[in-house]
Amino acid sequence: MTARITRRPTPAQSRLAAVGAIAVAGALLLTGCGDQTEKGGSDGAAKSDAAAPLADKLPQAIRDKGVIKVGSDIAYAPVEFKDDSGKTVGIDPDLAEALGKQLGVKFEFQNGTFDTLIGGLASKRYDIAMSAMTDTKDRQEGIDADTGKKVGAGVDFVDYFTAGVSLYTNKGDDQGIKTWDDLCGKTMAVQRNTFSHDLAREQAKKCVKDGKKTLKVEDFGTNPEAETRMRSKGANVVSADFPIAAYSVKKSGGGAYFEIVGDQVEAGPYGIAVAKNNTQLRDALQAAVQAVIDSGEYQKIIEKWGVEEGAITEAKINGGS
Structure with missing residues (x-):
């Protein structure tokens, strides 16, 4: 485990x-x-x-x-x-x-x-x-x-950078999500086999252990695919490394599509x-x-x-x- x-x-x-x-x-x-x-x-x-x-x-x-x-x-x-x-x-x-x-x-x-x-x-x-x-x-x-x-x-690994993980939602629709514990009962879209994917699966288990509705995790081959799923209302939230999330929030739809919710978590090295x-x-x-x-x-x-x-x-x- x-x-x-x-x-x-x-x-x-x-x-x-x-x-x-x-x-x-x-x-x-x-x-x-x-x-x-x-x-x-x-x-x-x-x-x-x-x-x-x-x-x-x-x-x-x-x-x-x-x-x-x-x-x-x-x-x-x-x-x-x-x-x-x-x-x-x-x-x-x-x-x-x-x-x-x-x-x-x-x-x-x-x-x-x-x-x-x-x-x-x-x-x-x-x-x-x-x-x-x-x-x-x-x-x-x-x-x-x-x-x-x-x-x-x-x-x-040869380490060369440090980044945490962020959550982001459709702009103006944060659904009260501030922390990872707010994800219980929600659907997350995430790129497959990333660190965000690992954290999402751990959170899904935690939701069940705490007696709450589970977090449904949908995984995709690329992060843009995960974002497209959220844009179509098929998911409530996307998780990605902070530099990626922040860049996407600024650039997608000229800044009109997404917003970051909460703070970075689990800062770790890129290698x-x-x-x-x-x-x-x-x-x-x-x-x-x-x-x-x-x-x-x-x-x-x-x-x-x-x-x-x-x-x-x-x-x-x-x-x-």
Whole structure:
């Protein structure tokens, strides 16, 4: 079974400030989504360069190819999404471009549904998964969060950001939802196999244990699908990581569709996922993330996207709990 959830709200004032910051960055770009493979970061990933300071840390096979294949669900603005020209943009592509400069390789983003990304590492379709993926013990150990059973080898994470989870509803229709305990008897739409999905299933069990009507959880392949379900009145609420929720609230329908309710909960690290047996690549990525942090490039990237409150100072391996 999953660990008992202890929710840690963040201050509403900080939440509102972050929404405003994301709004400024979001006004520059339009969201979009697609299924085609996208190569490179926001301006194309760095060309292979033998002078890159950390190139010698990479496995020789990747150095020879000059490419790191990235599995990503490219429909999760502002972390990764397609702009109106079809180009992959966002926090992760920008960071990948900076990592490419350190490692002397290109990062090629390949679109896939979120719930297939870890499997794509096991099948070697991808070298890494980078997709606003929360670093959790269950994912590290290959445990299904709902059943508590082992379903895979697990992955290692290189942590690079911190984000909590938010609830949002159709605008003007919050239905009195302020906390997760207000969800009993409601229907939630959520992206499948995300951390929000894990929390929703735990809350559904808690509602029953407390003698209340259960929370009905409907899961979808992408977050935009979950939002469409709520827009059509098929669900009362959507849950997503705070940067995604805040960006969607600001951009969807020009700000007319959704509103955030309550505070963030369960702040945890985003991690770059790497197969357990690929420790050399994992360690190279950790060194590159730390170098980007130390150089100041990391701060410029997160300021560009208005998510400063999620900044980290140390690139840990498997820092999630």
